[in-house]
Amino acid sequence: MHRRIPQRFTIFIACTGKTPLTISIHPLILVAILLGSISFPVVSVAKAFQTMTNRNSQLTHENRNLNKQAQEILEGMEQLESEIDALQRRAGMPETGSENQSRLPQGGVPLAVEGKFFLSVAEEQLPQLMEDLEGTQPALEATLKRENARPQGLPLKASYRETSGFGFRRNPFGGGSEFHGGLDFVAAFRSPIYPTAPGKVIRAEMSRGYGYHVVIDHGYGYKTLYGHMSGLAVTSGMTVDRDRIIGYLGNTGRSTGPHLHYEVFRNDQPVDPKYYLD
Ligand SMILES: [Zn+2]
Numbered sequence: 001m002h003r004r005i006p007q008r009f010t011i012f013i014a015c016t017g018k019t020p021l022t023i024s025i026h027p028l029i030l031v032a033i034l035l036g037s038i039s040f041p042v043v044s045v046a047k048a049f050q051t052m053t054n055r056n057s058q059l060t061h062e063n064r065n066l067n068k069q070a071q072e073i074l075e076g077m078e079q080l081e082s083e084i085d086a087l088q089r090r091a092g093m094p095e096t097g098s099e100n101q102s103r104l105p106q107g108g109v110p111l112a113v114e115g116k117f118f119l120s121v122a123e124e125q126l127p128q129l130m131e132d133l134e135g136t137q138p139a140l141e142a143t144l145k146r147e148n149a150r151p152q153g154l155p156l157k158a159s160y161r162e163t164s165g166f167g168f169r170r171n172p173f174g175g176g177s178e179f180h181g182g183l184d185f186v187a188a189f190r191s192p193i194y195p196t197a198p199g200k201v202i203r204a205e206m207s208r209g210y211g212y213h214v215v216i217d218h219g220y221g222y223k224t225l226y227g228h229m230s231g232l233a234v235t236s237g238m239t240v241d242r243d244r245i246i247g248y249l250g251n252t253g254r255s256t257g258p259h260l261h262y263e264v265f266r267n268d269q270p271v272d273p274k275y276y277l278d
Contacts, residue, residue, distance in 0.1 A: 152196055
């Protein structure tokens with residue numbers, strides 16, 4: 001079958017009340033105009049679609065990263081909060097964090113709002129946490145000072161054996177019993193003696209009973225005494241810490257052999273030093 005292609009097309013453009021406009025066009029020009037007017041929007045739409053798809057996957061990636069970061073921030077804050085709780089317990093304060101422990105709504109958070117949600121929770125919680133932390137600090141410092149003032153550990157680093165405990169015992173100088181207000185440690189003669197807590201030396205002298213002895217005031221009602229030393233290494237009024245040698249083990253005063261007599265006082269009452277050795 002043969003179909004004849006027209007040599008030219010004639011287009012009439014009618015305008016109301018005016019003479020119609022007549023345009024004569026070659027078929028190839030008409031095809032070119034039609035193709036041009038279709039291909040331009042198709043290419044543009046495809047390009048826009050591709051750009052949109054790329055942007056979308058980039059945004060999804062960024063969103064995922066943001067969610068991850070937001071979640072990490074919130075986890076960090078949860079940890080901070082539990083550390084503040086622990087500090088408050090240590091400082092003897094009532095905990096503030098326990099009443100709002102579960103901040104996540106039941107059934108979880110929709111993925112699309114996760115990052116934003118976590119960040120808003122973090123933003124909301126941060127001032128409270130800072131306030132809690134600031135409020136804990138003074139009480140904690142007081143607790144640490146009080147704990148540091150408490151005598152702890154041994155007054156000597158040399159190997160030793162305990163020969164006499166706290167309480168009533170047979171009088172080593174004769175008949176009857178007597179109250180022994182401390183612990184006796186036997187160790188090598190002239191072993192260095194150390195304070196069991198930092199404090200101020202309030203006595204460093206010789207007496208008939210204790211021989212060369214040192215008394216340290218640690219504050220908070222704690223005092224310690226170290227007796228029968230062979231020599232003193234501090235003077236009254238000095239401030240000492242746990243590493244300072246205060247004297248040397250000896251056999252001065254009312255003593256039956258080289259040893260250290262160690263006493264702990266709580267509000268000026270002698271207490272059993274064995275509770276302060278750990
Ligand atoms: Zn003793």
